[in-house]
Amino acid sequence: MATLHTVNKSPFGASALQSCLNHAKDGDAILMFEDGVYGAAQGTIIADAVAAKSGSLSLYVLKGDADARGIADARLIEGVTPVDYAGFVELAASHDRTNNWL
Amino acid sequence: MATLHTVNKSPFGASALQSCLNHAKDGDAILMFEDGVYGAAQGTIIADAVAAKSGSLSLYVLKGDADARGIADARLIEGVTPVDYAGFVELAASHDRTNNWL
Amino acid sequence: MEDNIKKFLYVNRKAPYGTIYALEALEVVLIGAAFDQDVSLAFLDDGVFQLVKGQNTDGIGVKNFSPTFRALGDYEVTKFYVEKESLEERGLTADDLQEIMYEDEDDDYAEKPSIRLVNRAEMADMMAEQDVVLSF
Amino acid sequence: MEDNIKKFLYVNRKAPYGTIYALEALEVVLIGAAFDQDVSLAFLDDGVFQLVKGQNTDGIGVKNFSPTFRALGDYEVTKFYVEKESLEERGLTADDLQEIMYEDEDDDYAEKPSIRLVNRAEMADMMAEQDVVLSF
Amino acid sequence: MKFGIVVSEGPYTHQASDSAYNFAKAALENGHEVPRVFFYHDGVNVGTRLSIPPQDERNIQKQWSALAGEHNVDLVICIAAAQRRGLLDEKEATRQGKDANNIAEGFRISGLGQLIEMGIQTDRLITFGD
Amino acid sequence: MKFGIVVSEGPYTHQASDSAYNFAKAALENGHEVPRVFFYHDGVNVGTRLSIPPQDERNIQKQWSALAGEHNVDLVICIAAAQRRGLLDEKEATRQGKDANNIAEGFRISGLGQLIEMGIQTDRLITFGD
Numbered sequence: 155m156a157t158l159h160t161v162n163k164s165p166f167g168a169s170a171l172q173s174c175l176n177h178a179k180d181g182d183a184i185l186m187f188e189d190g191v192y193g194a195a196q197g198t199i200i201a202d203a204v205a206a207k208s209g210s211l212s213l214y215v216l217k218g219d220a221d222a223r224g225i226a227d228a229r230l231i232e233g234v235t236p237v238d239y240a241g242f243v244e245l246a247a248s249h250d251r252t253n254n255w256l
Numbered sequence: 257m258a259t260l261h262t263v264n265k266s267p268f269g270a271s272a273l274q275s276c277l278n279h280a281k282d283g284d285a286i287l288m289f290e291d292g293v294y295g296a297a298q299g300t301i302i303a304d305a306v307a308a309k310s311g312s313l314s315l316y317v318l319k320g321d322a323d324a325r326g327i328a329d330a331r332l333i334e335g336v337t338p339v340d341y342a343g344f345v346e347l348a349a350s351h352d353r354t355n356n357w358l
Numbered sequence: 359m360e361d362n363i364k365k366f367l368y369v370n371r372k373a374p375y376g377t378i379y380a381l382e383a384l385e386v387v388l389i390g391a392a393f394d395q396d397v398s399l400a401f402l403d404d405g406v407f408q409l410v411k412g413q414n415t416d417g418i419g420v421k422n423f424s425p426t427f428r429a430l431g432d433y434e435v436t437k438f439y440v441e442k443e444s445l446e447e448r449g450l451t452a453d454d455l456q457e458i459m460y461e462d463e464d465d466d467y468a469e470k471p472s473i474r475l476v477n478r479a480e481m482a483d484m485m486a487e488q489d490v491v492l493s494f
Numbered sequence: 495m496e497d498n499i500k501k502f503l504y505v506n507r508k509a510p511y512g513t514i515y516a517l518e519a520l521e522v523v524l525i526g527a528a529f530d531q532d533v534s535l536a537f538l539d540d541g542v543f544q545l546v547k548g549q550n551t552d553g554i555g556v557k558n559f560s561p562t563f564r565a566l567g568d569y570e571v572t573k574f575y576v577e578k579e580s581l582e583e584r585g586l587t588a589d590d591l592q593e594i595m596y597e598d599e600d601d602d603y604a605e606k607p608s609i610r611l612v613n614r615a616e617m618a619d620m621m622a623e624q625d626v627v628l629s630f
Numbered sequence: 631m632k633f634g635i636v637v638s639e640g641p642y643t644h645q646a647s648d649s650a651y652n653f654a655k656a657a658l659e660n661g662h663e664v665p666r667v668f669f670y671h672d673g674v675n676v677g678t679r680l681s682i683p684p685q686d687e688r689n690i691q692k693q694w695s696a697l698a699g700e701h702n703v704d705l706v707i708c709i710a711a712a713q714r715r716g717l718l719d720e721k722e723a724t725r726q727g728k729d730a731n732n733i734a735e736g737f738r739i740s741g742l743g744q745l746i747e748m749g750i751q752t753d754r755l756i757t758f759g760d
Numbered sequence: 761m762k763f764g765i766v767v768s769e770g771p772y773t774h775q776a777s778d779s780a781y782n783f784a785k786a787a788l789e790n791g792h793e794v795p796r797v798f799f800y801h802d803g804v805n806v807g808t809r810l811s812i813p814p815q816d817e818r819n820i821q822k823q824w825s826a827l828a829g830e831h832n833v834d835l836v837i838c839i840a841a842a843q844r845r846g847l848l849d850e851k852e853a854t855r856q857g858k859d860a861n862n863i864a865e866g867f868r869i870s871g872l873g874q875l876i877e878m879g880i881q882t883d884r885l886i887t888f889g890d
Contacts (some may be wrong), residue, residue, distance in 0.1 A: 157486055160756070162649070164509050165541050165586060167271050167540045169565025173403050174419070188645045189512030191542065218652075224546040224590075238553070238654035246653075247662065247756050248632045251489040253485060254493045255760040256371070256518025256638070259622055264779070266373050268448060269404045275507070275539050279618040290775045291376030291474070292409070295384040299449025320417025320782075324375050326454075332828070341786035348783075348884050349761045349792065356622060356629045358507070358768070358889040375890075377669055378773045381669055385710060389742035393750065419818050420778060490635070490749040493757050500880055513760075514643045518801055523838060525872040529880065555688050556648060626879040628766070629887050640770070642844045643802050672773050675805070678846035687844075696853060714772045714817075716808035726812050730860040734844060744773050 157245060157247035158182045162188035162256070165200045170255040176247075180210040185244055186238070189214035194234045195225050208233030216242060257284045260351035261354045264290035264358070267302045272357040277305060278354075285347055287339070290301040297327050299357035310335030318344060364489040365396045370405030372494065373460070374424070375415065380408045381423050383494035388426075391433035397477040398488070402481055406448060409440065424456065430462030431472055438473045441481045455483040495608065500625040501532045506541030508630065510560070511551065515557050516544045519630035524562075527569035536623070538577040538617055542584060545594040545609070560592065567596030567608055574609045577617045632663045634744065634752035638759030640672035642683065642691040647676045650758035651693055658701050664702040665693075665752065668745045669737075671759070674712040677705065679734035695736035705737045706744045762793045764882035766875065768889030772813065775863035777806045780888035781823050788831050791814040795882065796834040797824075798875045800866075801889070807835065809864035825866035835867045836874045850889040 159178050165171040171193045172185070178184060184207075186194045193204055194215040204213065208231065217236040220227075227236055237245065246252055261280050263265040267273040273288070273295045278313075280286060288296045295306055309315065319338040322329075323355065329338060339347065348354055362386065364481040368387055374380040380451065390397060401409060408424070430436070438458060445451060458472040504523055510516040511578060526533060551558040566572075574594060581587060594608040612620065620628070621627065636652055637718060639646035654664045669676055683689050698705050707717060716732075719739050723731040731740065749755050764785055781852035784794045799806055813819050828835045837847060845860075851868050853861040863869065873883060877886050 155486065159629065160590065162512065162645075162758075162760075163400075163563065164512070166542050167508070169403060170268050170371075176478055177485060179482055179486050182486075186558075189509045189540075190714060192584070193539075194580055195585055199583045202583065218551075219511070222551040222554050223509070223543060224548040224550075229585075237389060239652045240660050242515070242653060242655045242661055243633075243662065246633065246756055251491055252754060252756045253369070253491045254757045254759070256493050256757065262890075264376065264888075266404050266407075269372070269493075270508075271539060278614055281539075281618055281622050283624075289833075290779060291373045291404075294373065294448070295403075297449055301447045304447065311504060320415075323377070323414055323593065324415040324418050324420065324422070325373070325407060326412040326414075328412065331779065341782045342790050344783060345763075345787045345790055345792065346397070348763065348886055353624060353627055354884060354886045355505075355627045356885070356887045358629045362750065366746075366749060378671065382711060386670075386742055387744060392743070395747045397748070418778060419782065420775070421817055461784050472766075481702065490675045492745075492749065492754050492755070493759070494638075498880065502876075502879060513647050518841060520873060522800075522872055526876045528873070529876045529879065531876070534853065554645075554648060555652065556645070557687055626885050628875075628879065629883070629889070630768075640802060640805075640845065672770060672802070675770075676843065679845035680848050680853070680858050680860065680862065682843040682846075682848075682858070684840075684844075710814075713812040714814075715770065715805065716812075718810050718812075723810070723819035728810055729813070730810060730862055732810065732860055732862055 155250050157250045158245050159184045160254045161186050161190040161193060163187040165193040174255040175207055178211055183212040183214060183249060185242060185245060187219045189244050191223055191225060193213050194231055196231050199237060199254050201231055202212040211249045214245065257352050258324040259339050260347050261286045262264050262354060266291040267295040274321060276357040277309055280313055283308050283338055285316060285351060286343060287316045287347060289321045293317050293322045293325055293327055296333055307317045307333050309357045316347065344347040363396055365464055367398045367400055367485060367488040368392060369400045369492045369493040370492060371403040373404040373407040379494040384423060384426055385433055391435050397435050398437040398439060400439045400481065402444045406440055407443045409455045409470060428456065428458050436460040436472045439476050439481060439484055440473050441478060442475050443478045458489055499532055500575055501623060502526060502626040503534045503536055503621060503627045505536045505562045505627060505629040507539040507545040511539040511556055515630040520559060520562055523571055527571050529626050533571050533572040534575060536575045536617065538580045542576055545591045564594050572596040572608045575612050575620055576609050577612045577614060581621060632659050632752040634748040634755040635664060635667045636757040637667060637669045637673035637676060638671045638757060640675035644760050646747045646758040646760060647690050655697060664703050665702055666706060668706045668747045668748055670711050674707045674715055674717045677707045677717060677734050677737035680732045693733045695734055698736040707737055707739045709739050712739055743754055762795055763787050764878035764885040765794060765797045766887040767797060768801045768887060769800045770805035775889060777820050777887040785827060787876035794833050796836060796878045796879055800841050801838045802821050804837045804847045806826050807837045807867035808847060808862045817872055821864050824860060825864055828866040835870045836880040837867055838853050839869050839871055842869055
């Protein structure tokens with residue numbers, strides 16, 4: 155009964171990612187897309203908080219959005235998996251519900 | 257040559273108030289309005305950061321927006337002055353420029 | 359899951375008036391009440407501000423919709439989950455919220471409070487039990 | 495202040511693509527260049543993301559407008575103030591930004607960088623010197 | 631699997647309507663169904679036929695209308711949200727005494743009940759917003 | 761004193777257009793001038809005559825049109841932003857081959873130069889947005 159959480163806002167401008175991390179349960183997945191992809195990059199002031207969850211949660215980033223913002227795969231936090239839209243759809247299908255942190 | 261800064265976003269959901277506080281110069285004024293009025297209330301996790309600036313900055317809140325959100329005058333941080341729209345206009349007129357933290 | 363009865367959760371994370379999401383979320387809840395689903399409302403982050411008592415919008419020319427929350431009990435919308443940590447961060451306690459009651463038809467129409475204070479972990483648990491989560 | 499010459503500052507605090515503000519700010523800068531004012535651009539908070547190099551929007555079906563920044567020198571828009579603290583918080587250095595150059599007509603058309611790294615206090619000072627601040 | 635999709639923000643201003651389109655397209659291409667997309671809040675503005683984006687930009691309304699035509703997707707615009715924002719079909723315009731309408735091909739205006747119904751009848755619901 | 765005002769968000773969805781209206785009204789009532797208001801980004805949607813807000817809500821478009829009529833305020837909608845979002849006047853509709861227009865009384869569509877000009881010619885500029 156796991157949940158796919160989606161986050162589409164920059165973690166530096168908005169509190170959505172932090173709130174999502176606070177409410178996701180072990181075994182859930184988080185997909186970062188649109189401006190949410192900035193949460194998937196290494197070396198930022200929130201990267202440690204995200205990386206700390208990579209054991210208990212499955213973390214994904216939408217590759218098209220990361221590419222658009224100049225975030226190369228090599229800059230992703232370890233444990234964050236890039237997916238395309240087909241992968242996004244499959245994540246939504248394989249989890250019991252989506253919870254969209256707008 | 258002082259500036260009137262305006263902040264219209266909740267300090268809990270967005271970074272605008274913090275960024276404004278980081279960039280306002282001594283002698284400047286900050287008007288909190290719309291959802292920005294939550295930054296003017298006592299007892300919140302950001303109230304100390306706002307109160308700490310009440311010596312070097314002039315802090316204002318738009319009373320109509322505070323009333324709409326159930327923030328009574330008695331709950332305002334000490335040093336925050338409620339103004340109406342006429343007061344807002346005079347603040348804009350009496351400062352050399354406005355800097356709107358959207 | 360009973361046939362055609364789903365657990366619907368409406369998630370409110372935004373403050374009222376600055377944007378229309380809170381008002382238009384309420385419009386969905388009102389319409390949704392006619393569908394006989396198992397409805398819950400979550401108020402967390404800035405969403406807790408929607409329930410604060412003493413809202414008076416005369417000074418900004420916008421309609422005060424906060425009284426509508428008190429009418430939801432009549433539509434059998436009676437589960438308002440409000441997160442304690444969100445209140446605390448914002449300098450609020452349960453006393454700062456409006457009283458929202460409903461009549462429990464399974465208990466001789468006794469008046470009961472619709473607001474259920476929950477901590478963050480309980481909010482997460484409740485969210486994880488839903489079939490449909492609608493966020494505003 | 496010279497007659498009819500004002501100091502215009504365009505403030506960019508939002509990331510590109512997720513919202514249109516960055517693109518439509520750039521459209522204002524392009525049109526504004528025709529008015530012979532004293533123009534500066536500020537990039538702080540998420541606005542620094544607008545200047546990151548290597549943007550490729552093929553996967554999302556949206557136009558990549560980042561090359562346009564490099565054309566602004568031809569319109570005599572040559573002052574890009576970028577905040578160091580904003581870069582650092584986001585794990586970025588100046589090397590992660592595109593190279594944006596202009597030809598200095600007062601210096602025998604020497605090629606010079608348009609990006610000026612400033613710290614937070616310098617950003618605040620620069621903002622306080624403006625006549626008109628337009629925020630996006 | 632049946633996906634229900636909510637679009638909560640207007641075109642061009644927020645990426646939401648683009649992301650929702652890309653998601654819907656990928657779902658349909660991968661054998662899923664998207665019986666309905668519900669446009670709420672500023673999302674209703676996706677359905678205007680009067681938009682004229684620059685030649686080198688995507689036309690979001692036409693993308694949706696084409697997808698709906700190809701795959702029989704029901705594009706529903708919320709009537710209450712649409713009235714506030716000035717998105718009308720011919721019937722509503724006549725009923726309200728307005729001299730014009732602006733709805734695009736493939737979209738229809740209906741009530742919020744269609745959103746709840748979508749939540750009940752689909753297997754997964756996802757909202758694209760801000 | 762002359763105030764220039766920018767409205768960057770659409771009506772009802774964000775409070776920006778209400779706040780800008782209240783500010784403009786207060787400025788005019790207190791002896792200041794508001795020669796122009798410039799509608800940009802989603803702010804262009806304030807100028808549609810097709811909106812039908814509920815009876816118990818304010819009508820933001822009509823408030824602006826009335827204020828402009830009383831005080832001779834120039835309500836300018838940015839043409840580039842308006843085209844993307846489907847806000848047209850009769851001339852633009854004809855030129856672009858569209859079968860309808862939706863601009864309200866008291867508003868006019870013009871270029872971004874009008875925003876810069878407002879910045880140059882007013883004493884203070886203030887933006888209401890999100």
